[in-house]
Amino acid sequence: MRRKNETQIALPFPNRWGGARPNAGRKRSARSNTPHRARPMHRAGEPVHVTMRARLAPLRSQFVFPTVRLAIVRAARREPERFRIVHYSVQRDHLHLIVEATDAHALSRGVRGLAIRTARYVNDLLGRRGALWADRWYGRALRSPREVRTALVYVLANFRKHGANVVRPGIDPYSSARWFDGWRAWHPGSGVPPPFAERDVAAAESVQRSNAGEILLGDALQSRTWLGTCGWKRAGLLTLAESPRGENHRRHERTSLACRVQRRPRAPRNKSAMWRRRAPAQGALRRATRFDSRTLSRVYLRASCP
Numbered sequence: 001m002r003r004k005n006e007t008q009i010a011l012p013f014p015n016r017w018g019g020a021r022p023n024a025g026r027k028r029s030a031r032s033n034t035p036h037r038a039r040p041m042h043r044a045g046e047p048v049h050v051t052m053r054a055r056l057a058p059l060r061s062q063f064v065f066p067t068v069r070l071a072i073v074r075a076a077r078r079e080p081e082r083f084r085i086v087h088y089s090v091q092r093d094h095l096h097l098i099v100e101a102t103d104a105h106a107l108s109r110g111v112r113g114l115a116i117r118t119a120r121y122v123n124d125l126l127g128r129r130g131a132l133w134a135d136r137w138y139g140r141a142l143r144s145p146r147e148v149r150t151a152l153v154y155v156l157a158n159f160r161k162h163g164a165n166v167v168r169p170g171i172d173p174y175s176s177a178r179w180f181d182g183w184r185a186w187h188p189g190s191g192v193p194p195p196f197a198e199r200d201v202a203a204a205e206s207v208q209r210s211n212a213g214e215i216l217l218g219d220a221l222q223s224r225t226w227l228g229t230c231g232w233k234r235a236g237l238l239t240l241a242e243s244p245r246g247e248n249h250r251r252h253e254r255t256s257l258a259c260r261v262q263r264r265p266r267a268p269r270n271k272s273a274m275w276r277r278r279a280p281a282q283g284a285l286r287r288a289t290r291f292d293s294r295t296l297s298r299v300y301l302r303a304s305c306p
Contacts, residue, residue: 034136042104042141047086047228049151050097050111051138055131056122057093060174064122065090071121075114076221083110086223089155089175091162096155098142100225111137148232153244156180159198160243169241170197176221184237195240 042048058064068090076085083106087098097114101107119132142148154161159172171177171186171194178194181187186195223229 034138036136039104039108039139040141042101042107044100044102045225045227047098047100047142047148047151047223047225048107049140049142049155050095050099052095052097052111052115053134054093054095055134056126058126059090059095059122060092064125065174067121067125068095068118071114071118075110075117078113079106079110080222082106084222084224085110085114086221086228087152087155087176087180088221089158089172091158091174096158098151098155098228100223100228107139111139142227145227145232145234148227149235149238150244152180152182152232153238153242156238157243167197169239170195171240172196173198173200179221180238182233182237184239186240197240 059068072085072088082102084100085097086100089096095118097111099107099110101110115133115137122132123129140151142151156172156175156177159174160167171180171183173194173196177183179188181189186192188194225231
């Protein structure tokens with residue numbers, strides 16, 4: 001039981017760590033990070049577009065790319081019944097992949113294994129230590145043939161999006177485009193050399209010739225879903241000059257096209273003339289004596305037509 005003259009004395013603690021304070025929390029970066037949330041449910045028949053962003057920027061060089069491709073093919077051949085890498089594209093500081101998995105656990109395990117394997121190989125090659133990837137991997141499920149075709153264009157022709165200059169028609173040598181059989185003007189089994197848009201990676205070709213028994217990407221990159229094999233072809237094959245287009249590019253294209261097209265000015269509407277044309281039909285509606293369905297439909301059609 002408290003006494004009448006007793007008072008509660010506050011004990012202030014110094015705010016040394018934690019709590020709400022100015023400039024607290026993770027600092028914002030120039031590019032938004034992947035949110036740390038639970039990933040959505042995954043279906044075995046839906047391919048997934050995966051993006052992995054790296055801290056370094058020499059992934060697309062002739063010195064590092066063969067190592068990255070070696071990590072991709074070994075990850076693709078580890079458990080092909082549960083996790084498969086169907087397509088890939090190596091850019092300056094990120095990777096684009098189209099993968100397939102039986103369930104969410106196999107998808108997470110396969111992408112995590114690829115990230116660890118690539119980080120070890122690249123760090124051993126460059127003689128460095130530390131993290132290679134700058135953020136969590138981002139995945140988007142592809143649920144329709146149109147979405148799969150759009151993702152194929154985005155992955156295989158992503159080098160046109162990041163290119164500073166205009167790139168000639170052709171395929172990207174730093175991707176799996178040379179084993180892709182969905183081109184409209186070229187097929188990998190035709191015997192014709194691949195029409196590369198850039199200079200081919202000579203170092204990667206020498207590695208492939210030396211380790212021909214291990215690096216057979218044409219056999220490793222095989223889709224087993226309907227959307228990844230033939231379903232996407234309902235939306236049309238890919239052209240060698242096709243490129244992914246963002247919303248800003250489409251908006252700029254619409255604006256420039258609207259500026260070039262000269263629209264003919266419309267003539268002012270004459271409401272009295274329109275009323276004279278529709279007046280007889282409305283009078284016939286008033287004079288109709290038999291209100292059967294056939295007569296009313298004929299009168300309404302005449303009244304609706306100018």
